[in-house]
Amino acid sequence: MNALPACxxxxxxxxxxxxxxxxxxxxxxxxxxxxxxxxxxxxxxxPRPRGISKRQAEFLAGRLCARSALQxxxxxxxxxxxxxxxxxxxPAGISGxxxxxxxxxxxVVAHQEHWxxxxxxxxRLLEAKRARLLAREVLTASEQQRLAGxxxxxxxxxxxxxxxxxxxxxxxxxxxVGRRFYFEHAELLDxxxxxxxxxxxxxxxxxxxxxxxxxxxxxxxLDDQLLxxxxxxxxxxxxx
Numbered sequence: 601m602n603a604l605p606a607c608x609x610x611x612x613x614x615x616x617x618x619x620x621x622x623x624x625x626x627x628x629x630x631x632x633x634x635x636x637x638x639x640x641x642x643x644x645x646x647p648r649p650r651g652i653s654k655r656q657a658e659f660l661a662g663r664l665c666a667r668s669a670l671q672x673x674x675x676x677x678x679x680x681x682x683x684x685x686x687x688x689x690x691p692a693g694i695s696g697x698x699x700x701x702x703x704x705x706x707x708v709v710a711h712q713e714h715w716x717x718x719x720x721x722x723x724r725l726l727e728a729k730r731a732r733l734l735a736r737e738v739l740t741a742s743e744q745q746r747l748a749g750x751x752x753x754x755x756x757x758x759x760x761x762x763x764x765x766x767x768x769x770x771x772x773x774x775x776x777v778g779r780r781f782y783f784e785h786a787e788l789l790d791x792x793x794x795x796x797x798x799x800x801x802x803x804x805x806x807x808x809x810x811x812x813x814x815x816x817x818x819x820x821x822l823d824d825q826l827l828x829x830x831x832x833x834x835x836x837x838x839x840x
Contacts (some may be wrong), residue, residue, distance in 0.1 A: 663698070663705035669708065699827075817830045
């Protein structure tokens with residue numbers, strides 16, 4: 601496999617989340633856009649995207665994680681292409697998700713015989729002022745009511761958590777329902793300090809994914825960032 605560029609730390613296979621997923625592989629790295637070299641994409645065998653160096657560095661780091669995770673899972677080191685909808689195109693029979701935020705990137709993959717959909721998301725923990733500004737965009741009216749009276753730091757954590765879990769939910773469900781949906785179409789029902797969470801759909805997305813359907817999520821703090829995951833099991837009960 602190609603050598604790593606100087607902008608990325610050694611790839612690490614680990615599971616920082618509280619609940620392991622059968623057969624899933626998660627690989628992460630840290631990256632520094634300032635160390636990205638013009639020749640890194642060619643040397644790594646990864647197509648170079650358009651955009652500023654930050655965007656290019658996070659794309660490279662994410663695809664390196666995805667390639668490594670696929671190599672470990674399937675024995676074949678392939679790089680997910682970018683689809684017309686900008687989503688990664690995974691090999692047949694594989695579910696996966698890529699995320700990157702503020703110098704860290706990660707990818708998770710699994711066989712669809714175990715997991716039909718995977719959604720992984722990294723977010724930097726919001727400061728209180730930024731969280732207040734985003735709350736109306738990210739939270740439903742019910743979610744906003746639950747924030748009332750909480751300390752600012754706690755509110756910021758909950759807005760970050762809701763944002764991240766809804767992003768993970770979208771990544772996991774979008775390939776299955778074939779339609780876009782947004783923050784107002786789901787709500788965070790509850791969560792626990794050990795990294796467990798429960799979400800509910802507020803809109804009909806597909807026959808098997810109607811309004812009221814609940815899903816499990818999980819999360820972990822990584823320094824000043826939050827990592828969340830929503831996984832759709834292959835044996836997920838039908839909504840009917």
